[in-house]
Amino acid sequence: MPGQIEWTALSIFIFFFALVTVMGFLAARWKSGPVSEHLDEWGLGGRQFGTWVTWFLVGGDFYTAYTIIAVPALVYAVGAYGFFALPYTIIVYPFVFAVMPVLWKRAHAAGHVTSADVVHAAYRSRALELAVAITGLIATMPYIALQLIGMEVVIKAMGLRGEFPLIAAFVILALYTYSSGLRAPALIAFVKDTMIYIVVLVAVVVVPAKLGGYGAVFSAANDAFTAKGGNTGLLLKPDQMLAYATLALGSAFAAFMYPHTLTGVFASKSANTIRRNAILLPAYTLLLGLIALMGYMAHAANIKVESPNDVVPMMFKALFPSWFTGFAFAAIAIGALVPAAVMSIGAANLFTRNVWKSYVNPDITHAGEASVAKIVSLIVKVGALAFILFLPTQYALDLQLLGGLWIMQTLPALVFGLYTRWFRAEGLLLGWAAGIGWGSWTAWSNGLKPLATLTLGGESHSFYVGLGALLLNIAVAVIATAIVRTISSEKSGATAPS
């Protein structure tokens, strides 16, 4: 019951938390390398992760704790529409398979650590590099804050009050990330993912068995949505279909533009490591689909909550013995640590390479880079913690939503350059600005909803703002590049020696 401390659950929780803390500090010696002497070591784990380590690491930081809380919460609240995460995390893999090995080769050959490094090398433009770096930093901050929300929800569900447990957990995380770098989340991801797989597989077998099978689960959810009315239901309403498809496609384009997912890509040993992961990572998508169904199971179990984010913890408390609940909550909390660590490392790499090195100290040594990045990773985490403690939670949610839209606008600069040398930095920068400007303004004026509406022939169509902004971005980049190229070829024609 709320307010009462669940001792069994709490003990199990603390046991696993302590286990990963020890692992986090010991990780500095794993696949040993001079962690503090080179950013490749601290920030990319030595660029040596093979197929299985990468699978756990990318799976662990792409499918975050917040996902486990928020996806079922959305499905619980609105039904089918919340499932867009499923097509999104399927179609992302053909994209990863086709593009990321090419990006890896480019980065590996030149020793790039961040997306902005790759962009700078392709276009030799400090302005475009800075645009990509700042976008990455700003998009990542609220994402880290969201991981804290995931942790906060389970800590609260165990009956702990106050902010101390959250602060303590985060300080521990900050310290071992500082000392071990990317090796810490990579090692902890093994524990985290194994625990999550156990929890979800048990839940999807045991819960329907207790509630009368999947048929009963779906029909209970259907009854709940019929009673609730509005844009909810087991199927999409006709005007939700375009929104569903564009959210899935746009999110898939955005997913691997984030610093934390790219860190996983750059830390791999080879291009084939990434290709094999594109084949193997969908296993997590299956898991995500099953996690999403917990939103319906909660209806079947008659769980009523004030905030949809409490759906998953409340369902575990209602249906499972205390020890398993503690295990599940530990899985979710540790599930928050891995992405939070990788995100802060990705952000620290960006700041170090593309702000500090480019503008403050161009002659920085490799060891200097590592120590700047370590300190920045601490600052980033303290910032995220302050965000959650002092600002309304809704701000983090809104900013994360805008973050997806923003990070997607770095795609043309990062990806097009891998295939063609036609684009110019000026054009890409203008496209980036147009996408971010139009997208933010549209989302803002719709009350921070991710959907924009277009009226064609009397019918209105709602679609994902981010994807619209990306199309605008590309169109502007193409037109502006064409103009810049024409002008520069005229100039060079005029000044060419005869």
Place this chain on the structure above:
Amino acid sequence: MWILLLLPFIGLLWVPFYNFMEPTLFGFPFFYWYQLAWVPVTSLLIWLVYRRLPPDEAP
């Protein structure tokens, strides 16, 4: 071969194609099991493309 990678996009983004309750499978409405089924299918398609790739790099 690369064209195989477009199939998941077509199969999942054309929503009117699968926005139905029937036929159900193990209690799952079509909408749900159809999308879940695309997970292994996508893995398989990517693997088929992967298998045909020429070896292109040092380890």
